[in-house]
């Protein structure tokens with residue numbers, strides 16, 4: 001009896017199309033950027049002060065969304081350390097998923113820098129639509145241009 005009740009509850013939750021959970025999506029980012037977002041110096045940049053500073057500027061917000069959508073192929077310099085890595089495009093995330101994971105990073109993982117203004121799915125959709133011709137190396141070039149450090 002109990003099992004049947006639980007099944008009905010779960011089926012109902014599935015049909016309600018719950019908004020994507022940024023913390024769950026972040027698990028895949030943590031494989032490289034680590035659980036706390038501290039990263040690995042020289043290999044995987046921290047998601048901290050630079051993230052929040054970028055998220056405070058229009059061009060920086062575009063760069064952050066496109067880094068997730070398109071991937072990133074530097075060189076870039078984050079918090080004074082050089083990175084010449086390759087971040088794969090994070091496939092399978094729709095605009096809501098991209099916004100959710102960026103909001104988890106800006107609101108929970110990154111604890112330093114300016115106040116964080118959440119991303120909306122409409123905002124992410126706009127960046128995605130305007131970047132059809134950009135590849136991961138083009139996205140990396142945006143970093144210095146928008147004052148990433």
Ligand code: HEC
Pocket residue numbers: 025026028029030031032033043044045046047050051064067068072073074075076078083084085086087088090101102105140143148
């Ligand atoms: C396979 C490893 C890997 C995964 C998974 C990964 N990243 Fe990255 N990420 C990197 C690397 C490497 C760089 C630096 C790229 C370079 O050197 O050009 C980077 C850079 C970034 C940057 C730029 C930071 C800055 O200050 O300019 C952001 C933002 C970012 N990642 C967010 C994410 C998010 C969010 C996820 C999960 C949805 C994610 N990454 C998943 C490896 C990864």
